Amino acid sequence: MQDRAEAEHQREPADAPGQQCEQIATADMLDRAAEAASFMKALAHEGRMMILCHLSGGEKTVGQLEQLLGQRQAAVSQQLARLRAEGLVSSRRAGKARLYTVSDPRAAEVVGLMYRLFCAN
Numbered sequence: 001m002q003d004r005a006e007a008e009h010q011r012e013p014a015d016a017p018g019q020q021c022e023q024i025a026t027a028d029m030l031d032r033a034a035e036a037a038s039f040m041k042a043l044a045h046e047g048r049m050m051i052l053c054h055l056s057g058g059e060k061t062v063g064q065l066e067q068l069l070g071q072r073q074a075a076v077s078q079q080l081a082r083l084r085a086e087g088l089v090s091s092r093r094a095g096k097a098r099l100y101t102v103s104d105p106r107a108a109e110v111v112g113l114m115y116r117l118f119c120a121n
Contacts, residue, residue: 045079055101062080
């Protein structure tokens with residue numbers, strides 16, 4: 001006889017992804033899958049992930065990101081351009097400086113999840 005712990009382990013939670021996906025029409029799911037894949041491609045780069053991680057702590061200039069990442073300005077600017085094009089970060093002028101911040105709450109949530117999964121002790 002199966003004990004209670006094993007039975008609970010094998011039971012799928014009520015909010016399991018498979019059950020949620022069944023509630024979406026296939027055509028809508030395909031559109032959302034394409035959007036999600038594009039979103040994940042924008043995040044699937046070490047440099048961009050590092051930038052988002054640093055920006056999750058607050059606004060930073062390109063110069064600050066250069067120092068934190070140990071990279072040249074051109075490399076940091078290239079990755080910021082991609083993140084801006086994807087709508088994941090935004091910038092504002094503060095005098096002569098341009099401050100960057102995470103603008104997409106989904107990106108902030110994914111960065112937080114990645115931190116918890118891969119960086120937290």
